[in-house]
Amino acid sequence: MKRWLGKAEVVLGNHSDRLNAINIFPVADGDTGTNLYLTVRAAVAALGGASPETAETGNDVGGLLSRAGQAAMEQARGNSGTLFAVFLCAAAEPLAGKSRLSAPLLATALNRAQIRAWSALSEPVAGTMLSVLEAAAHAAQAVDAAQSGDDSNHALGLSLDAVVEAAYQAVVRTEDELAQLHEAHVVDAGGVGMLLVLDCLRSAVLGEELQDELLDGLHGYKLQDPHIHEHMPADDGVEVMCTISLSPLNAAILRQRLDEMGDSVIMSQVGGAQSQDDDDESTVEASYRWRVHVHVPDPEPAVALIRSLGEPTDIAVSQLAVPSGASTERTSPGIDDPSVTGQSRHEY
Structure with a gap:
């Protein structure tokens, strides 16, 4: 292997x-x-x-x-x-x-x-x-x-x-x-x-x-x-990716909302259920780590939505098209957070 x-x-x-x-x-x-x-x-x-x-x-x-x-x-x-x-x-x-x-x-x-x-x-x-x-x-x-x-x-x-x-x-x-x-x-x-x-x-x-x-x-x-x-014509918008812990219900909500915002939505579990810290685990819905990927016109609503449901890590915002001669690094307008990267990387 x-x-x-x-x-x-x-x-x-x-x-x-x-x-x-x-x-x-x-x-x-x-x-x-x-x-x-x-x-x-x-x-x-x-x-x-x-x-x-x-x-x-x-x-x-x-x-x-x-x-x-x-x-x-x-x-x-x-x-x-x-x-x-x-x-x-x-x-x-x-x-x-x-x-x-x-x-x-x-x-x-x-x-x-x-x-x-x-x-x-x-x-x-x-x-x-x-x-x-x-x-x-x-x-x-x-x-x-x-x-x-x-x-x-x-x-x-x-x-x-x-x-x-x-x-x-x-x-x-x-x-x-x-x-x-x-x-x-x-x-x-x-x-x-x-x-x-x-x-x-x-x-x-x-x-x-x-x-x-x-x-x-x-x-x-x-x-x-x-x-x-x-x-070919340049594609507008950005690709947003991150990892986040969510309950199955919140994961379903996130997928539905991202489908409404953009396209190429991919969500997949990363590992199994996470342990709960709550004293009464029966009242707490199990959470799972998810890898999230979406193409959207503007990253800010998507990032805000993701953060409203949990604490994401490794948020990457990448342009879907980079103008000829542009730098391969950029800062995403309106997103002032060291956990958000703005590398101009693209997709399949």
Whole structure:
């Protein structure tokens, strides 16, 4: 698992420019590759070196991936990075306590991940990395059924081959599933990123080289192809991200209100229920940590709403489009708080 995430970090770093070049959905801001790379890098960093957590998890595949996923979620960038973090956290759950990966476990983990990823978005859209993850999960389930739950390494190899092939075909289909991609004659950047992540998993588990020809023929992916977002109208507004502890009721309220304010709303739990300090716990609704992501025209109402429901941490406000030649750092007007960062980073 460490080898998988390490490979993914290197591969996404190498492919980040091409992924950025074809990134036009949901915002043509050209940073899907960068966001995926930085999010995976956070996951890898969480596994580096010896620590008490490392000793406790030992050979627990799920425990290790859970730690990586939590770190990725806390530092996720953009839509694509947030969904990758959701994928890691969800996939870790059925692997908890397991010392090795098998075809049945892979099928369960990918299915859990695709369900969680679709549900994290208020308005999920087909033709994105969601579709790629869904296709991969279905392929793993089909192989597992055909092999009658065989947990041998051979069956795992067959499953991983099928997962990568299904993910590739799903990436090809994205071009015709989304009008914006069809018009631009490119495939979805986030979908390609997920395909690369899955091929890294196949390579790490089977001890085989990455498939260099895997992306040959994908529209918009040749080195000489232009960064198509550079010639598209700039998107107004900002991306707001934070982590906050909320009860399920307040989380539902926040999601509904954010849906009314903006779009690309993603909310996903970070870990389990938090302990209560109240003497009478029966009267206090359990709270959970949530990672929140939204695109809004103006950050101030969104930040005010979030703060009205709890105490957020790591609030990041990022422009969805940066004028040519502008500084990569800015201060958000009207938000005078050291906990709010104003980095001009974008999304998938």
